[in-house]
Amino acid sequence: MSFEKTPGWFDWYAHPSKPLFRLPPGAVDAHCHVFGPGEVFPYAPERKYTPCDAGKEQLFALRDHLGFARNVIVQATCHGADNRALVDALCAAEGRARGVATVRRGVSDAELRELHAAGVRGVRFNFVKRLVDFTPRDELQEIARRIAPLGWHVVVYFEAADLPELWDFFTALPTIVVVDHMGRPDVSKPVDGPEFALFLKLLREHGNVWSKVTCPERLSVTGPRALDGERDAYRDVAPFARRLVEEFPDRVLWGTDWPHPNLKDHMPDDGLLVDFIPRIAPTPELQRKLLVDNPMRLYWS
Known part of the structure; x- marks a missing residue:
């Protein structure tokens, strides 16, 4: 079965640079995806976009090139609740990957146990309206109650403007709640402004x-431009991420978001993204918590 990629969106960056920042031993890329390949793992009929194929072989090659030891692979909306591509990648990783799946209300206990055995440790709830259709809150609450005994957590993806209406739902969930991409703040606004203050209040x-301090390429207004030849891309996002890393060092995660779906203006160099890390986690202790201790505790303990 062939699929035509959504027009105007970039393919993943084929020749990432080698990072200047040396990752600590055991570092985890805690947010990445696999797409297809569509001929083997077809994309969901209800998807809002069709990505380029980006399979496990390419992901693992990037892992090794950048210097990571492990991955956390997050089910993408283009595959819906068909987790076969995710499970295939987890099994091929031989213990070096964990997963975050998408499940529906009708999932059986046996299916949840099979996902757990494959390495799944969480489910993702997506509230970004341009990417998914609405799912009733009672269905999501039921799923959260069912996965809680497995020790799984819930990953939530939303936009900053929607946090007030989602607050009560998030705070009632019976699991750890991991927020994707810092809740997508508007980085053109002050880091001390009321919008980001509300997100900080949620964590306090x-x-x-928890929060992933990920995806500066999605949030940045200044973009990947470098100044004076330095690798200082996405500098407007750094104050937001650094605030979270320094205030909540035991509840932050970092990942590449490879292969970066839905981008229209530029496709990031994953080596530059790794070099973003010491600007948001400036000490070896913070770097180890962000890249090793926190993801290992959440996904491998």
Whole structure:
């Protein structure tokens, strides 16, 4: 079965640079995806976009090139609740990957146990309206209750403007809640402004809420431009991510977001993304927590 990629969106960057920043031993890329290949793992009929194929072989090659030891592979919306591509990659990783799946209300206990055996440790709830259709909150709450005994967590993806209406739902979930991409703040606004302050309040008041300090390429206004030849891409995002890393060092995660779906203006160099890390986690201790201790505790303990 052949699929035609959504027009105007970039393929993943084929020749990433070698990072200047040396990752600590055991570092985890805690947010990445696999897409297809569509002829083997067809994309979901209800998808909002069709990506380029980006399979496990390419992901593992990038892992090794950048210097990571492990991956956390997150089910992408283009595959819906068909987790076969995810499970295939987890099995091929031989213990070096964990997964975050998408499941529906009708999933059986046996299916959840099979996903757990393959390496799945969480489910993702997506609230970004341009990417998914609405799912009733009671269905999501039921799924959260069912995965809690497995020790899984819930990953949530939303946009900053929607946090007030989602607050009560998030804080009622019976699991750890991991927020994708810092809740997508508007980085043209002040880091001390009311919008980001609300997100910080969520983490301060609810110790079960974690954040991924990921995707500067999606959030940045200044973009990947470098100044004076330095690798300082996405500099407008750094203050937001650094605030989270320094205030909540035991509840932050980092990942590449490879292969970067839905981007229209530029496709990031994953080597430059790795070099973003010491600008948001400036000390070896913070770097180890972000890249090793936190993801290992959440996904491998």
